[in-house]
Amino acid sequence: MYRAAVITLSDSGYAGNREDKSGPVIQELVTAAGYQVVSAQLLPDDSALLQAALIALCDGDQADLILTTGGTGFSPRDCTPEATLAVVERPAPGIAEAMRWNSLQITPRAMLSRAAAGIRKGALIVNLPGSPKAVKECLAFILPSLAHGLEILKGDANNCAR
DSSP states (O other): OOEEEEEEEOHHHHTTSSOOOHHHHHHHHHHHTTOEEEEEEEEOSOHHHHHHHHHHHHHTTOOSEEEEESOOSSSTTOOHHHHHHHHOSEEOHHHHHHHHHHHHTTOGGGGGOOOOEEEETTEEEEEEOSSHHHHHHHHHHHHHHHHHHHHHHHTOGGGOOO
């Protein structure tokens, strides 16, 4: 069982003015897929805070998969991809590309996503959109393959099927 952490980025959610709906959706879906949710955080759209949280989770070997939600759009406060790319050691662009491509089959607005993904230490970080609907759609596309990626990352891929 792999450990998952969820980080929601939302100024209004952090201030208590909006309920976080995407974070709980992620937790529900990854738990159903067999992951153990070990951390759930709600942060403001702040690059330094997000970087610190990602580094702590990765460098402290607290999670194998870190899923962020929010902060991937065009708003001046949206900083999730930049914060993610600042801390990863190896980018994994195919994950975000797959989410955008599959999401484009649903809405042309998917091209506006700036989501990123990458690896730091033994953890995979993936940025998801901020809406619960988009989170469900994107996780449906990527979750089946993420387990295999984690098996390879963790050195557990000896007997896994493609």
